[in-house]
Amino acid sequence: MPKVVIAGNWKMHKTQREALEFLQDFKSHLDETPDDREVVLCAPFTALAVLSKTLHGGRIRLGAQNVHWEKSGAYTGEISADMLTEIGVHYVVIGHSERRQYFGETDETVNLRVISAQKQGLIPIICVGESKAQRDAGETEKVIIKQIQGGLVNVDQKNLVIAYEPIWAIGTGETCESEEANRVIGLIRQQLDNPDVTIQYGGSVKPDNIDEIMAQSQINGALVGGASLDPTVFARIVNYR
Numbered sequence: 001m002p003k004v005v006i007a008g009n010w011k012m013h014k015t016q017r018e019a020l021e022f023l024q025d026f027k028s029h030l031d032e033t034p035d036d037r038e039v040v041l042c043a044p045f046t047a048l049a050v051l052s053k054t055l056h057g058g059r060i061r062l063g064a065q066n067v068h069w070e071k072s073g074a075y076t077g078e079i080s081a082d083m084l085t086e087i088g089v090h091y092v093v094i095g096h097s098e099r100r101q102y103f104g105e106t107d108e109t110v111n112l113r114v115i116s117a118q119k120q121g122l123i124p125i126i127c128v129g130e131s132k133a134q135r136d137a138g139e140t141e142k143v144i145i146k147q148i149q150g151g152l153v154n155v156d157q158k159n160l161v162i163a164y165e166p167i168w169a170i171g172t173g174e175t176c177e178s179e180e181a182n183r184v185i186g187l188i189r190q191q192l193d194n195p196d197v198t199i200q201y202g203g204s205v206k207p208d209n210i211d212e213i214m215a216q217s218q219i220n221g222a223l224v225g226g227a228s229l230d231p232t233v234f235a236r237i238v239n240y241r
């Protein structure tokens with residue numbers, strides 16, 4: 001059975017002070033959180049550094065939002081897997097559509113980052129998803145399969161999470177119907193050798209749709225943007241029924 005992983009992607013939000021305030025409040029909502037799910041905060045690098053000191057283990061895992069494939073070197077603005085694991089980071093989001101759109105991420109660079117992240121003991125959360133134009137042109141399946149096959153060349157499917165995030169549903173309030181998300185995620189699963197890979201849905205996940213999303217047979221978690229910034233709101237999502 002795939003492990004359930006509910007991850008908040010804070011994107012470029014929260015200073016160290018704001019991250020600590022969030023944590024204080026958020027932790028108080030986790031007492032009743034069932035053990036059947038992993039809770040992950042994918043925070044900016046500076047916030048990760050301070051959160052890791054405050055977590056002391058517990059049930060929250062930390063995730064980064066990018067990682068470079070080299071161990072070190074002249075790569076201004078990048079970060080290595082060692083630098084992340086040293087401060088207790090477990091997960092890393094790779095190939096988010098915003099990185100593909102604004103920072104030139106391609107299936108090839110996604111693949112390099114995934115392989116090296118796994119080598120250093122990080123669990124990659126690989127993001128895939130089609131644009132509105134691609135969906136309207138009937139290209140959803142083609143786009144997703146290309147991203148999965150390109151991103152997974154020579155990748156160990158053991159420590160791996162995939163997030164299906166249709167671009168048109170990100171930050172728009174327009175959620176992909178849960179049955180449709182389930183269908184596409186089923187298609188992604190057909191591309192994999194390991195049936196235990198966790199596949200999340202992402203895109204306008206909110207307290208009022210998380211229960212329905214998590215009731216779908218193929219969906220093993222959520223990657224949550226805007227709704228992960230408020231501790232009470234994200235706690236309701238984490239504590240889905």
Ligand SMILES: O=C(CO)COP(=O)(O)O
Nearest residue numbers: 009170171203204225226
């Ligand atoms: O991009 C996302 C998570 O990675 C989704 O963002 P929203 O939940 O704000 O739509």
